[in-house]
Amino acid sequence: xxxxxxxxxxxxxxxxxxxxxxxxxTLVAGGLIFFILGFKPxxxxxxFFIVPIADKYGFSELLLKATPLCLIAIGxxxxxxxxxxxxxxxxQLTFGAIVSGGVALLFYxxxxxxxxxxxxxxGAIGGMLYASIPAILKTYFNTNEILVSLMLVYxxxxxxxxxxxxxxxxxEGFNFPETRQFSDSAKLPLLFEGLRIHAGIFLALxxxxxSWFVFYKTxxxxxxxxxxxxxxxxxxxxxxGKKMIILVFLISGACAGLAGVGEITGPIGQLHREISPxxxxxxxxxxxxxxxxPVGIIFxxxxxAITYLGAETAQIFMxxxxxxxxxxxxxxxxxxxxxxxxxFFKFKFIGSKK
Amino acid sequence: MIxxxxxxxxxxxxxxxxxxxxxxxxxxxxxxxxxxxxxxGVEGMMIIGAISGFALMTVTGSLIIAIFGAMLAGVLxxxxxxxxxxxxxxxxxxxxxxxxxxxxxxxxxxGKNFVGIPGKEFPVLYEGLKDTIPLLGPILFGHSIVFYxxxxxxxxxxxxxxxxKIGLIVRAVGDSPESASNQGINVRLVRYxxxxxxxxxxxxxxxxxxxIYTPQWIENMTGGRGWIxxxxxxxxTWNPIKILIGAMIFGGLTIIxxxxxxxxxxIPVQFLTALPYIVTIIVLxxxxxxxxxxxxxxxxxxxxxxxxxx
Numbered sequence: 001x002x003x004x005x006x007x008x009x010x011x012x013x014x015x016x017x018x019x020x021x022x023x024x025x026t027l028v029a030g031g032l033i034f035f036i037l038g039f040k041p042x043x044x045x046x047x048f049f050i051v052p053i054a055d056k057y058g059f060s061e062l063l064l065k066a067t068p069l070c071l072i073a074i075g076x077x078x079x080x081x082x083x084x085x086x087x088x089x090x091x092q093l094t095f096g097a098i099v100s101g102g103v104a105l106l107f108y109x110x111x112x113x114x115x116x117x118x119x120x121x122x123g124a125i126g127g128m129l130y131a132s133i134p135a136i137l138k139t140y141f142n143t144n145e146i147l148v149s150l151m152l153v154y155x156x157x158x159x160x161x162x163x164x165x166x167x168x169x170x171x172e173g174f175n176f177p178e179t180r181q182f183s184d185s186a187k188l189p190l191l192f193e194g195l196r197i198h199a200g201i202f203l204a205l206x207x208x209x210x211s212w213f214v215f216y217k218t219x220x221x222x223x224x225x226x227x228x229x230x231x232x233x234x235x236x237x238x239x240x241g242k243k244m245i246i247l248v249f250l251i252s253g254a255c256a257g258l259a260g261v262g263e264i265t266g267p268i269g270q271l272h273r274e275i276s277p278x279x280x281x282x283x284x285x286x287x288x289x290x291x292x293x294p295v296g297i298i299f300x301x302x303x304x305a306i307t308y309l310g311a312e313t314a315q316i317f318m319x320x321x322x323x324x325x326x327x328x329x330x331x332x333x334x335x336x337x338x339x340x341x342x343x344f345f346k347f348k349f350i351g352s353k354k
Numbered sequence: 355m356i357x358x359x360x361x362x363x364x365x366x367x368x369x370x371x372x373x374x375x376x377x378x379x380x381x382x383x384x385x386x387x388x389x390x391x392x393x394x395g396v397e398g399m400m401i402i403g404a405i406s407g408f409a410l411m412t413v414t415g416s417l418i419i420a421i422f423g424a425m426l427a428g429v430l431x432x433x434x435x436x437x438x439x440x441x442x443x444x445x446x447x448x449x450x451x452x453x454x455x456x457x458x459x460x461x462x463x464x465g466k467n468f469v470g471i472p473g474k475e476f477p478v479l480y481e482g483l484k485d486t487i488p489l490l491g492p493i494l495f496g497h498s499i500v501f502y503x504x505x506x507x508x509x510x511x512x513x514x515x516x517x518x519k520i521g522l523i524v525r526a527v528g529d530s531p532e533s534a535s536n537q538g539i540n541v542r543l544v545r546y547x548x549x550x551x552x553x554x555x556x557x558x559x560x561x562x563x564x565x566i567y568t569p570q571w572i573e574n575m576t577g578g579r580g581w582i583x584x585x586x587x588x589x590x591t592w593n594p595i596k597i598l599i600g601a602m603i604f605g606g607l608t609i610i611x612x613x614x615x616x617x618x619x620x621i622p623v624q625f626l627t628a629l630p631y632i633v634t635i636i637v638l639x640x641x642x643x644x645x646x647x648x649x650x651x652x653x654x655x656x657x658x659x660x661x662x663x664x
Contacts, residue, residue: 037463085447087451137635137638137639141639141642141643142642142643142645142648143635143638143639143642143643144588144638144642146394146447147581147584147585147588147634147635147638148635148638150578150581151578151581151585151631151632151634151635152631152635154578154628154631155628155631155632158624158625158627158628159624159628161624162622162624162625165624166622281451281455282455284448284451285452285455288448321462321463321466323458323459323460323462323463323466324459324463325459326455326456326458326459326462327456327459327460327463328459329455329456329459330452330453330455330456330457330459330460331456333448333451333452333455333456334434334438334449334452334456337438337442337444337445337448337449337452338438338442338444340442340444341442341443341444344443
């Protein structure tokens, strides 16, 4: 007989094992879905997860997609650790891109070393400004941050749409919904000749290091952790809750804004309608899959980035619909949450003694 | 300028039509939340309902199969949520988000073969009576059965919660699962039922969009309505009758947008499209500012997992 028993303490080993289990289960379920859709499961999985990163170019693309995911997820982990549900990173990314793109357009005819730092800073500020809306509304008006941050995603995309179609559209662009190309000084340098991976990856790595330091070595990190466990305890301990809420939202907004900068000053080089394939939403999954741990998030962002690439490759080679990527992303989160059960409960085999 | 009184009636009717999916999904989510469960997957369940309804209609040709199939699809997808949050005790917020992401992906995958196929005409009731009464005629008559159901639903929901025994049980489970459990109520079972019911209503809301409101399948066609439905539940302070008011406001915003564009008001179209989202935020702020009132009306155990040891 099998009995389910509650663990005395959540298991530490299982804490880092369940993400691996979740990925495995996703692959199994994914194979099953491919089978149902009439594809050969192993071949489909190969095209989805191995073929896209088999060469140098593919690997560069993987890092290119993992960079914004990692950056945003790091920011989100500040929020999630402290029980703040910022799910509008996509909006903060978009608004950051708008502000930094606007600044880059101001300099479109100029060259100079000072331009790029200003453009990057503008993006971070844009993201922070946009994240401050749900933060302030939550702290001072008691408004649900989940709904506000999400509504703002739609608003930011419409602002972007308005700008690239209207006032910011390229005067020589034959009415295409896009701005001028930024000057080279406003673009993030490419790291290797012929590959698209750019210096934005260093922003992500810096975020990893800084967040690790904040989480585990500072008083703020400790406060966040306590607030995440129990808001009552945090209040009892006398933490200034409001300040912390606003701070974590600002950090998270800055990271999302920087991811936006990376997209427009990296591979794209201008503003247009679709600057992000929902990185802001997918990063929520990355944050959880990485266990809100900076190092974990690096691995998680690589894994989830494959679903983007895989969806493209599978579509080209096997005519598998590209939305399969999203299905995989949803499944990873489902399985991860489900396997968390093992953290708190264990199965006990009880032999029937005669 | 003489304004035709029937024209006003038509505008009001079109506002009501655009309020239908919001009412359906909100009333469903309201029951779910009253039992203490926060399901953020409304958008995902709605889009699943939309594609299931449209696909079943195209394949089987039967509107009845399509409508009930869409509700069943909503139930099935919400079963995942129920199993995770109730049996495996996962976090409601994260699970709901996963449901939405998964739902959007799955719907686009299924919907690939249904893009560009024209929908079918959905039968309307009492069409002939439309011109009999000025103003009220177009408001009252000539709508689909789902339309009438949606406008009855808030009242049914209110009656259910206030006057029936099962309604009382749902509220008890939401307000104090511990005492409900001590009274011998199976908390988990009640919550399962409420989640599945919410799924069915979201599924129906989606089917209304793809089969009746704009009879076609477009990717992502719910366009945030699921999230607005969630906001409406907060707006209503968990009172079904107020959902009706909220849904009419948002329906009105959507319709006014079209008319402003038609008359040629010189406001960028993007601003008008953004209006419902911005108003949602403003309304949420106004409603939530009174934290005491919110605290009193929110189901006490909302979003908290309940696990009965032993």
